[in-house]
Amino acid sequence: MQSKIQVPRGMHDILGNKFISLFDIMKDIALNYGFTYIETPIIESRNLFERPLGPTSDIVEKEMFSLSSKEYVLRPEGTAPVVRAYIENGLFSLPQPQKLFYFGPMLRKERPQKSRFREHHQFGLEILGSESPIYDAFIVNVLWEIFKVLKIEVIFFVNSIGCQDCRKIIKEKIKNYYKPYLNKVCDDCKRRYKVNPLRLLDCKVDVEIAESAPQIIDFLCEQCQEKFEEFLEILDKIEIPYEIKNNIVRGLDYYNNTVFEVFSEKESLALGGGGRYDNLASFFTKRKVPGVGAALGVERILELWNNYKEEKKVIGVVRIGEVNKFFFEVINLLARGGFRIIESFGKENIKQQLEFLNSLNVRYHIFIGEVESKEEQVVFKDFKTGIYEKIHIKNLIKELTKRVK
Numbered sequence: 001m002q003s004k005i006q007v008p009r010g011m012h013d014i015l016g017n018k019f020i021s022l023f024d025i026m027k028d029i030a031l032n033y034g035f036t037y038i039e040t041p042i043i044e045s046r047n048l049f050e051r052p053l054g055p056t057s058d059i060v061e062k063e064m065f066s067l068s069s070k071e072y073v074l075r076p077e078g079t080a081p082v083v084r085a086y087i088e089n090g091l092f093s094l095p096q097p098q099k100l101f102y103f104g105p106m107l108r109k110e111r112p113q114k115s116r117f118r119e120h121h122q123f124g125l126e127i128l129g130s131e132s133p134i135y136d137a138f139i140v141n142v143l144w145e146i147f148k149v150l151k152i153e154v155i156f157f158v159n160s161i162g163c164q165d166c167r168k169i170i171k172e173k174i175k176n177y178y179k180p181y182l183n184k185v186c187d188d189c190k191r192r193y194k195v196n197p198l199r200l201l202d203c204k205v206d207v208e209i210a211e212s213a214p215q216i217i218d219f220l221c222e223q224c225q226e227k228f229e230e231f232l233e234i235l236d237k238i239e240i241p242y243e244i245k246n247n248i249v250r251g252l253d254y255y256n257n258t259v260f261e262v263f264s265e266k267e268s269l270a271l272g273g274g275g276r277y278d279n280l281a282s283f284f285t286k287r288k289v290p291g292v293g294a295a296l297g298v299e300r301i302l303e304l305w306n307n308y309k310e311e312k313k314v315i316g317v318v319r320i321g322e323v324n325k326f327f328f329e330v331i332n333l334l335a336r337g338g339f340r341i342i343e344s345f346g347k348e349n350i351k352q353q354l355e356f357l358n359s360l361n362v363r364y365h366i367f368i369g370e371v372e373s374k375e376e377q378v379v380f381k382d383f384k385t386g387i388y389e390k391i392h393i394k395n396l397i398k399e400l401t402k403r404v405k
């Protein structure tokens with residue numbers, strides 16, 4: 001008996017060209033804004049995540065996939081690996097800041113649910129080596145441009161969680177506020193109260209209590225306040241819509257100051273988020289490496305990306321008779337010329353080949369036959385207009401470019 005083999009729980013296959021088209025759009029925008037591609041391994045040391053993300057963060061506490069040796073885990077997020085790679089490859093000796101982008105799978109052992117996979121893909125941007133809030137806005141601006149191209153309306157929810165100094169005061173204020181509610185809040189909150197009080201604010205259960213909690217930004221130190229204001233002023237100037245939200249705290253220890261999440265306007269689905277992480281590098285090096293970045297959830301965005309259309313010019317190719325050298329010369333010309341070939345060459349019968357192309361509604365056909373090949377010609381037919389003509393391969397791409405819409 002053969003046992004049934006299935007994709008593992010929470011994993012999924014990616015089918016079709018939409019995924020790679022989204023990558024193309026994001027990649028082109030990142031490149032145009034001066035980002036350089038980086039790819040880090042899918043397996044990293046457990047230590048890379050444990051302390052920087054925080055031992056009480058959801059990812060470290062319950063979502064990491066560890067390998068049998070326990071020393072290594074499957075990459076749960078992209079920022080810590082990029083900072084590790086920046087230090088390990090000496091990117092600090094290059095002109096600063098270094099702007100890096102990545103696209104790849106992240107693995108988290110969450111309970112699988114709709115649009116939440118254990119393996120999901122993220123597109124991420126990281127800017128390392130500058131403390132300036134201009135770069136916080138720069139990141140938000142690039143995300144804004146991406147969603148503009150995708151025609152997905154979004155809004156940014158922003159907040160500042162301050163520096164290590166003012167956060168001490170903020171945590172105390174929040175704890176004081178929650179103290180009288182401690183027997184009412186959920187178990188997670190009871191635990192957060194002790195280990196990670198900022199996370200009380202983003203509890204999905206005790207929303208009402210969190211809503212009246214002290215506003216973090218009221219207790220920022222002067223320097224943190226100035227940084228946040230500078231960031232917001234730029235967003236105002238470039239007219240990117242945002243709301244300040246006290247419950248945007250991001251779950252990870254490495255963040256400081258600016259944090260944000262981007263939501264779709266219509267469905268109010270979280271599509272990504274990010275923030276500043278000026279102290280993340282301090283876990284691996286004595287060197288000071290300020291940074292800011294963001295990551296987008298690719299699967300979520302694919303779901304909302306409704307205006308996706310493949311723009312390629314499609315040509316149906318029909319084989320008449322034997323395959324000779326000319327036959328593949330024509331095919332190569334078409335592919336190099338940017339046309340997408342559809343065919344069923346395995347069918348000997350021309351009628352069957354035409355039926356196949358017809359079933360896919362292919363409008364333009366090229367017939368490659370032995371007779372025409374002696375004159376280095378092919379037959380072109382537009383099935384909509386009925387136009388039927390011979391074209392010399394010397395002029396093939398030029399002529400098709402004129403005719404194929």
Ligand SMILES: [Zn+2]
Pocket residue numbers: 162163164165166167220221222223224225
């Ligand atoms: Zn501060």
Ligand SMILES: [Zn+2]
Pocket residue numbers: 185186187188189190203204205206
């Ligand atoms: Zn709660």
